[in-house]
Amino acid sequence: MAKGNLAAGTADFMLWAERGQEFLASLQMRVNEPSKERQMRDFRMKEVLALTGLKHHAWRSWIAANIPGPAGEVRLTLEQVHQFMSDHDRRPSRPEGAEPIRLGVATLKGGAAKTITCLHLAHAFAIQGYRVLLIDGDPQGTLTNLCGIRSETVAPENTLAAVFDRVDSPDLFDVPALHPQKTHIDGLDFIPATLQMINSDFTIGAAFMNPRNRTVAQRFYTVLDDELKRVEKDYDIILMDTSPSFSYVGLSLMWAAHGLVIPMQPSLPDYRATLDFAQMFGENMGYIEQAARVTREWNPVAVVHTRVDNSPKAEQTTELVRRFSVNTFFEHRLDVHIPHSQAVISSTSQFRSVYEMKGGEVRKVRDSFDALANRVLAAIHDVWGSQVNAAPETVAAP
Numbered sequence: 001m002a003k004g005n006l007a008a009g010t011a012d013f014m015l016w017a018e019r020g021q022e023f024l025a026s027l028q029m030r031v032n033e034p035s036k037e038r039q040m041r042d043f044r045m046k047e048v049l050a051l052t053g054l055k056h057h058a059w060r061s062w063i064a065a066n067i068p069g070p071a072g073e074v075r076l077t078l079e080q081v082h083q084f085m086s087d088h089d090r091r092p093s094r095p096e097g098a099e100p101i102r103l104g105v106a107t108l109k110g111g112a113a114k115t116i117t118c119l120h121l122a123h124a125f126a127i128q129g130y131r132v133l134l135i136d137g138d139p140q141g142t143l144t145n146l147c148g149i150r151s152e153t154v155a156p157e158n159t160l161a162a163v164f165d166r167v168d169s170p171d172l173f174d175v176p177a178l179h180p181q182k183t184h185i186d187g188l189d190f191i192p193a194t195l196q197m198i199n200s201d202f203t204i205g206a207a208f209m210n211p212r213n214r215t216v217a218q219r220f221y222t223v224l225d226d227e228l229k230r231v232e233k234d235y236d237i238i239l240m241d242t243s244p245s246f247s248y249v250g251l252s253l254m255w256a257a258h259g260l261v262i263p264m265q266p267s268l269p270d271y272r273a274t275l276d277f278a279q280m281f282g283e284n285m286g287y288i289e290q291a292a293r294v295t296r297e298w299n300p301v302a303v304v305h306t307r308v309d310n311s312p313k314a315e316q317t318t319e320l321v322r323r324f325s326v327n328t329f330f331e332h333r334l335d336v337h338i339p340h341s342q343a344v345i346s347s348t349s350q351f352r353s354v355y356e357m358k359g360g361e362v363r364k365v366r367d368s369f370d371a372l373a374n375r376v377l378a379a380i381h382d383v384w385g386s387q388v389n390a391a392p393e394t395v396a397a398p
């Protein structure tokens with residue numbers, strides 16, 4: 001049966017893509033049954049009280065007043081959880097006078113868990129009650145698929161491409177380009193990605209060659225920043241997933257970010273790749289600083305160990321890399337880490353985060369993501385605190 005010949009023409013490649021997309025489409029339909037629409041799971045009393053820090057009596061009286069029927073086994077939708085928070089003055093948000101914070105999840109290594117980290121932070125923040133905008137900045141659209149949208153069905157004008165494609169049609173700058181869509185998770189909005197976003201890089205490159213658009217092209221790194229300003233007032237936290245590249249689009253995302261989460265598996269090749277990322281980031285952002293005549297800081301910047309193998313046989317390398325990381329990044333390397341977890345693999349095989357899953361198996365890794373989210377939130381509140389206390393200036397004068 002086995003033939004030696006493995007020849008393939010372009011038509012075969014196209015066929016593989018088409019055939020595989022059909023498999024994925026039907027899988028996605030199946031996991032979204034029975035309603036076809038994505039739905040967030042319900043929340044029990046214990047989880048709601050843990051989230052809000054409120055006591056039984058608050059729950060009992062709120063349920064009696066708001067939810068008809070027997071109070072025994074009541075479960076709330078996330079929307080109701082957020083209403084419960086608001087009614088008790090417990091829904092968190094950025095303080096008055098503080099700016100929405102944009103966090104990019106970035107590193108040079110594919111498979112570092114950027115997308116998984118971005119998705120889980122977004123879900124953790126939204127469940128806690130923050131208003132979150134999640135942006136898929138990777139043309140591969142992994143995050144988009146995990147959000148229940150098939151990226152190949154997304155029109156480029158509904159993605160970040162809408163922002164960057166203006167670099168060669170500057171007359172469009174008056175019209176808002178970003179249109180966040182609601183998700184099945186209350187408090188979480190989304191901007192998806194599609195493969196055609198790759199063209200944005202050629203568009204920007206071409207604009208540099210065109211004398212009419214060269215000035216705009218030279219300021220390509222500002223266009224996303226400007227567009228985000230138009231929509232971000234409705235949010236507390238903006239999370240941006242990135243592709244592992246220093247493309248024009250990648251650079252714009254990193255420039256638009258206020259803070260960075262850098263996931264890293266504790267292995268030597270991944271440690272090396274993180275150093276390469278640090279160097280590339282420093283160099284490239286340095287060029288933009290010179291062009292823009294500003295000196296900036298990113299805050300918070302956090303290196304997070306992800307996909308950590310806690311088994312005894314991995315201990316030696318893990319320990320070595322942890323030591324290197326601490327002595328490289330100091331306090332930027334967070335103490336909390338995300339373990340390698342079957343629950344992550346099985347929930348993402350159903351295009352869901354572990355926050356969307358019921359049942360005990362996801363509990364442990366969900367606790368790890370919660371710990372990470374809370375550590376990042378502490379750093380975010382630090383930033384917000386200093387914004388409220390300081391005069392409103394973010395960048396140094398030229």
Ligand SMILES: Nc1ncnc2c1ncn2[C@@H]1O[C@H](COP(=O)(O)OP(=O)(O)O)[C@@H](O)[C@H]1O
Pocket residue numbers: 109110111112113114115116117142306307308338339340341342344345348
């Ligand atoms: N904590 C984890 N445990 C197990 N598998 C994980 C974990 N985090 C990520 N993965 C898996 O690793 C792969 C790469 O993750 P992903 O977030 O897509 O990486 P990146 O965006 O950096 O390329 C995915 O298949 C994902 O399911």
Ligand SMILES: [Mg+2]
Pocket residue numbers: 114115116138142242
């Ligand atoms: Mg990714």
